Amino acid sequence: xxxxxxxxxxxxxxxxxxxxxxxxxxxxxxxxxxxxxxxxxxxxxxxxxxxxxxxxxxxxxxxxxxxxxxxxxxxxxxxxxxxxxxxxxxxxxxxxxxxxxxxxxxxxxxxxxxxxxxxxxxxxxxxxxxxxxxxxxxxxxxxxxxxxxxxxxxxxxxxxxxxxxxxxxxxxxxxxxxxxxxxxxxxxxxxx
Numbered sequence: 001x002x003x004x005x006x007x008x009x010x011x012x013x014x015x016x017x018x019x020x021x022x023x024x025x026x027x028x029x030x031x032x033x034x035x036x037x038x039x040x041x042x043x044x045x046x047x048x049x050x051x052x053x054x055x056x057x058x059x060x061x062x063x064x065x066x067x068x069x070x071x072x073x074x075x076x077x078x079x080x081x082x083x084x085x086x087x088x089x090x091x092x093x094x095x096x097x098x099x100x101x102x103x104x105x106x107x108x109x110x111x112x113x114x115x116x117x118x119x120x121x122x123x124x125x126x127x128x129x130x131x132x133x134x135x136x137x138x139x140x141x142x143x144x145x146x147x148x149x150x151x152x153x154x155x156x157x158x159x160x161x162x163x164x165x166x167x168x169x170x171x172x173x174x175x176x177x178x179x180x181x182x183x184x185x186x187x188x189x190x191x192x
Contacts, residue, residue, distance in 0.1 A: 031063075033062040034062040035058075040085060041074060043144070044073045046147075057071065069091040104160040105160070105163060106145065107160070113136050114154070115133040117130065119158060124144075125143070125144055
């Protein structure tokens with residue numbers, strides 16, 4: 001029994017060392033521009049830009065493979081932030097995406113819901129709560145308004161309700177890096 005414990009411990013140590021060496025030897029640095037762009041995106045992971053999520057879209061924009069105006073949930077505000085970060089000219093949004101981003105939350109009509117769970121599978125941020133053959137509901141604070149749950153619903157019981165911008169629903173975009181925080185503090189200090 002003691003021999004078995006020693007052998008398994010030895011194997012665990014050997015594999016641990018091997019994995020540690022591999023993580024150092026094959027380490028891949030991330031793209032800092034893509035990291036910065038990713039923080040500017042709405043993180044809805046909706047795929048409306050043609051990429052499977054916000055991170056792949058940020059990497060494509062950083063490498064010049066995707067336009068900066070391809071994020072419908074982010075709208076014009078996100079496109080302007082991407083243009084400013086990259087130092088490029090802003091691009092017009094498509095006609096259907098023009099203007100400010102639509103801020104909304106999905107709402108399920110509880111009387112019509114049949115509990116099929118299709119909307120749960122379609123939601124990229126797990127904002128829908130429910131189980132098979134039971135009524136579903138949307139966790140409003142988690143919903144990004146990407147509308148991916150509306151189309152697959154077989155009974156059309158999901159709608160998107162817009163959220164009016166008030167002092168209770170509006171929020172500041174927080175600075176992302178310590179340098180931005182220091183810059184913001186310096187600007188506020190100079191204007192005070």
